Amino acid sequence: MLNRTQAPAFKQVNDIKFIPPVKQQLANGIDVFTLNIGEQDLVRIEFIFENVNWDANKPLLAMAVNGLINSGTAHLSAKEIADKIDYYGAFLQTDFSSDYTNVTLFTLTKHLSSVLPVVYDILNNSIFPQEELDIYKQNQKQRLQVNLQKNDFVGRKTFAHAIFGNTPYGINVTMAHYDELKREDLLTHYQSAYQPKNCIIIVSGKFLDKDFEVLDQVFGKLWKNEQPFEKNKLSFTAQDGQDIYVEKPDALQSAIRMGNLAIDRNHPDFPSLQVLNCVLGGYFGSRLMANIREDKGYTYGIGSAVASLKQAGYFFIATEVGADVCADALKEIEKEIMLLKTEPISKEELNLVRNYMLGSMLGSLENAFSHADKFKNIYFSGMDYDYYSRYIHTVKTITPAQLTDIANKYLNPDRMIKVVIGKK
Known part of the structure; x- marks a missing residue:
């Protein structure tokens, strides 16, 4: 029997195995990296876009677009988007970082043909309603006002700005930055950033050949947007203490x-x-x-x-x-x-x-x-x-x-x- 009065001996890990993805391409050239692992009928599909067209005078554009991208399309309101995703037990998540923007779908694999068209609509036809933008600005300003009372938040913001300056890595966000957000700027940025040439797709979970065909049918054969964009190019110099x-x-x-x-x-x-x-x-x-x-x-x-x-x-x-x-x-x-x-x-x-x-x-x-x-x-x-x-x-x-x-x-x-x- 196991002697629970004695701690097990330390044993160094000898072998760690990584499972590399399989690379494929959609009809329009988007690279798809697939890790078909697991028996559960569950899949995560990440649409990842590099942040582009950095404008120091409009530093919150990429973040605001990501935060509002599912707030309404030419065909669906924000509520209708949420209802359609919820109906199939799926979950849609948007994430923003200084380098990349993600739109991630979690769904049962059998519902792909029903939920992928909703994601396609979001990535192609979002309209950023003015009333949603106004709510977003108000909420973000209130959140910033609260966070500015927290020493830890101010410390992070001050430190990042001191090292990286007025770049995507060191934005010194103010209330005025939110006030300056305009719907037409969001639409312009959205059309440039969210397109096949600036997208890769990473799929993990149960995902078979027939599921790839569904993905290709929706995103490979239909998605044709081609707007000019410029990738962010940054350089930094170490400073004195x-x-x-x-x-x-x-x-x-x-x-x-x-x-x-x-x-x-x-x-x-x-x-x-x-x-x-x-x-x-x-x-x-x-x-x-x-x-x-x-x-x-x-x-x-x-x-x-x-x-x-x-x-x-x-x-x-x-x-x-x-x-x-x-x-x-x-x-x-x-x-x-x-x-x-x-x-x-x-x-x-x-x-x-x-x-x-x-x-x-x-x-x-x-x-x-x-x-x-x-x-x-x-x-x-x-x-x-x-x-x-x-x-x-x-x-x-x-x-x-x-x-x-x-x-x-x-x-x-x-x-x-x-x-x-x-x-x-």
Whole structure:
């Protein structure tokens, strides 16, 4: 019988298998990547569009179009769209990021021929009714007004703008930006961005040849829109360190956000920097958590991350601490960074991090949708599955000395943007 008084021995993950998609094309040239996995009659179809035609004078266009794209078409009202999707037990989701816009359909595979025409109507015939736009602007302004009272939100916004400036990655959103949204601008952007030449489709779940034919019939043979567009092209230059302090005299907590431009997923050092980040603040057992939360009690949570965007990468540390201990917390954060630069990590700590990272990778591959998400990470970075092989190899083999070198190469508190919102 299993002895439940003894913890199971640690065992490193040896083999992680990724399931690559099958690539096909619709009649109009749209690439379709299919992961036909699972026995359940369920499928997720993602229509993904790269953000284009960036205009610094109209920074919210892409986000507003995505937020309002299912608010009414030339044939269906917003309620009729929702009713048709709900009738078949399907779900339609829109997502916006700084690089891409998604329209995602979750449905039973047997209902594809009924729900895909609704999605086609949304992607081709949306009209952005003025009354819906007015409601959207009002709601977003109210949400912004509430969020501006939250130190953490202001910290994120201030930090992003300090690093990326007036670009899609660093928009300093104001009430005026929402007031300036015009229906004719939304329509123009929509017609340029949502078209076959700017679309790829990723399908995950149960999806057979006959289902591909349904998809091709609706989106491959009917969708012909061809409007000129220009892909966003961004470049950034690392800045000198900067301290940004927004005082809030009545604050009980201060938000801290600090970091700098870094490397993205395409850089060969990226997996090594991820391991280092995990040690510093990438999981619950990290050094920042052990020091700032468990030992000092300054915060409920603190973390760090290395983020890879399409045209940039950056490193950051984020937390909220008691206003009376903000200065001390900043000193402790810098101390933990300097320790990584000067003292090798112990083998025991590194082995714990290895097990955590490999276990997290394995645990993240639980279904067709998660395999599709892993594919998106590399596809939109212009990479192949060799990236994951290199990542796993690095996690398994990187040495304490190599991590010290990475820390000295990429972690420099003097070059970081440090944002404090509250009191320090």
